Amino acid sequence: MNANLIRPFYAMELMARAQKLEAEGRIVCHLEIGEPGGKPAQPVLDAVRGCLERPMGYTAAKGMPALRERLSRYYDERHGVSVSPERIVVTTGSSSGFILTFLAGFAPGQRIAVTRPGYPAYLNIIASLNLSSVEIPVSPANGWRLTAADIEAAYERSPFEGLLVASPANPTGAVLERDELEAIIATCDRLGVRFISDEIYHGLNYAGADASALEFSQQHVIVNSFSKYYCMTGWRIGWLVLPEDLVRRAEMMAQSLFISASSVSQCAALAALDAGQEYDRRRDQYEENRLVLSEGLKKLGFGLAEPSDGAFYAYVDASAFTNDTMDFCTRMLDDAGVAATPGQDFDRTDGHKYVRFSYAGTREAIEMALERMGAFLS
Known part of the structure; x- marks a missing residue:
């Protein structure tokens, strides 16, 4: 391991700093x-x-059969594709999904873009x-979306064995169109x-329907999670859809690294998975929040504040x-009680x-934050 490449997760550090202020009696947005x-x-x-009334022991390393079968049906319902439950591995959040993917799919020293x-x-x-x-820069000029041409150029400069892409993306909210993902x-x-298709923000798309990589190929890896759309961050539960050549290797690693998900x-x-109507109503609330925040940030003088997709x-x-x-976000938290994440978390060059x-x-928290930021910036 190259320890020099490990950096703090600044969003988590800002959250811890905010929680310390709250413990002192401050109200933080x-x-x-x-x-x-x-x-x-x-x-x-x-x-x-209901489940707490019966013994809850280990499950199979790949997860409960009923959950894996339901996830298989999820892909048929949402994307019109057939996925065997045998190719689905339930994980301890998407984080363990990435670990299993990288360990099962790549040899030490190989490169992932x-x-x-x-x-x-x-x-x-x-x-x-x-x-x-290998980092491939994306630009606001193209809506922060990666293109096939970007990949070709990056590969020519420095070949790599894997490519990991999120759509919708964190931190930009960029969404790949179907033809872009296919290309x-x-x-x-x-x-x-x-x-490797990071699809953990599926369901939170304000521009149209989500496209899964499974619609175009069964030979690649899907990472997903119940954290975002399903509001289950602290439950630490996610899943993988793996190509057949990785399933057994990932299962054996999961047996020893994680035993099983909770x-x-x-x-x-x-x-x-059967409560989609309620979660769609929450997505509609996020869509309203995004417009309130976008308008407020533009009025305050931030650039590139148009609503994300x-x-x-x-x-x-x-x-x-x-x-x-970094300094700006720290001061804004300490002085104004507004917690936000510095771009250095997501981009070590231009962040x-x-x-x-x-x-x-909540909308109330966003409106309070905008009011406080106005006073802070003036």
């Missing part, structure tokens, strides 16, 4: 963490109460597992690159106020100009 403000749907809570800006844990997990990373997968197939959380996840983030240009958003705000919480 939390716009730093991608965490839905609402609790899971009522059927989820009811299912958990990611977008910049992108989710910070990607680089930290890759470095922790003695793999190497990316075709490019990976031509180059012999294993594609039995209680698996019961909750099974109920969550997916997830629940605004990734904005703060260069009108600072050239060091000093950007700030990510989450609109996954």
Whole structure:
């Protein structure tokens, strides 16, 4: 492991700092963490109460058969594709899904490409597992979306064995169109690159329907989670869809690394998959929040504050106020009680100009934050 490549997860550090202020009696507006403000749907809570009345031991390492079968049906219902439950592995959140994918799919020293800006844990997990990373920059000029041409150019400069892409994306909220995703997968197939599709923000798309990589290929990896759309961050439950050549290897690693995902959380996840109407209503609330936040940030003078197409983030240009958003976010938290995440978390090269705000919480918290930021910036 190259320890020099491991960086703090600044969103988590800002959250810890905010919680310390709250313990001292301060009221903090939390716009730093991608965490839905609402609790899971009522059927989820009811299912958990029921499962607690019986013994909850280990499950198979790949997860409860009933949950894996229901996830198989999920892909038929939402994407019109057939996925065998045998190819589905239930994981301890998406985080363990990435670990299993990287360990099962790549040899030490191999290179995995990611977008910049992108989710910070990607680089930290890759470095922790003695793999190497290649960053492919994406630009606001193209709506922060990766293109097949970007991949070809990056591969020519520095070949890689894997490519990890999220759509909708964190921190930008960028959503790939169906033809863009299809072209990316075709490019990976031509180059012999294993594609990893991070689909944890599926369901939080304000521009249209989500496209899954499974609609175009069964030879790549899907990572998903119940954290975001299903409001189950602390339950630590997610899943993988693996190509057949990785299933057994990932299962054996899961047996030793994680034993199995939480039995209680698996019961909750099974109920969550049938509560889509309630979660869609919450997505509509996020969509309203995104417009309120976008308008407020533009009035305050932030750049690139147009509403994003997916997830629940605004990734904005703060260069009108600072050239060091780490310092800016720390001062804004300490002085104004508004927690946001500095762009350095997502982009170690140009992130000093950007700030990510989450609109996954309540509208009241967003409106209070905008009012406080107005006073702070003036």
